[in-house]
Amino acid sequence: MKRFFPWIVGLFLLVINLPAQAGTTFESVKARGVLVCGVHTGLGGFGAPDAKGEWAGLDVDVCRAVASAVFGDAKKVRFVPLSAQQRLTALQSGEVDLLSRNTTWTMTRDAGSGLLFSAVNFYDGQGFLVARKLGVKNAKDLNGATICVQTGTTTELNLADFARANRLDLKPVTIESFEESVGAFMSGRCDALTSDGSQLAAIRANQAANPDDYVILPERISKEPLATAVRQGDDQWFNLVKWTFFAMVEAEERGVTSANVDEMAKSADPNLQRLLGVSGGLGKSLGVDDKWAYNLIKQVGNYGESYERNVGKKSKLQLDRGLNELWSKGGLMYAMPLR
């Protein structure tokens, strides 16, 4: 019996680990008929209910694009709002199929917590928000200041590293909830609030009584590549999520939009025919219909359309494309070849 004991334990461990392996997410999503997507608790431009109560945002669009690729229907998504603290556990435990929520791709999260990051949908960096009346012009002027920062984020460690590297005395005020940290800052409990630049822009635009009373300091003290993530050991699902995002970028690179996709499908260009599933389609390798990319472009739009609608110059956030511009226009957005 003693001899068999390690085998029995091994078998038991294998069985309890099974749901997180063997590429089962794709099957369970299909069987359920709806994608369960982990998003922000409410960050206008990235993930928040709009005026009609419908989830909208750059991260939300990735969820909808994946649903379009799987079901041909962008509406087949159930959104699960997750706080900074909850998000990684929610994905690890299988509560959500996909995490699309301002989450920085770091080595520890990617290699050390059973997760895999699939594609960066927003290149960001950490900054500081201060009240204009404070007269602070750059981050180095913050010596001696109190800084509101939320726990469970990359932000906490970056702040400590920045202070140490620059011999600054920055006093972190660590707060567990998003609302509370924003509230603490707005009520003057901290001199500055630190977070990803995009989040500061969203907080300033959506949560300040008068946005002009606040300024975002020019420095970015870290790299925050915000990316979608899935569980490790689920290769087919990982591929589907990754290539869905690349299809959004590829569509922008090739000038295909939600408005012209039907026209573009008539093109003689083999690249467009492949992308839009007219001939030599690419769906099979992902286990989906050859019209997967056509569907997501038609229903959600290309990356540039999603960017402009949610966070771009004409949106409330008014963010420049910056690093999120296509590589061919000086940015970092580059789709791996869809062929």
Ligand SMILES: N[C@@H](CCC(=O)N[C@@H](CS)C(=O)NCC(=O)O)C(=O)O
């Ligand atoms: N990108 C950073 C920060 C993202 C983040 O979660 N930021 C906080 C502070 S603004 C947040 O979104 N909190 C919302 C919540 O917990 O509901 C990370 O991945 O750790």
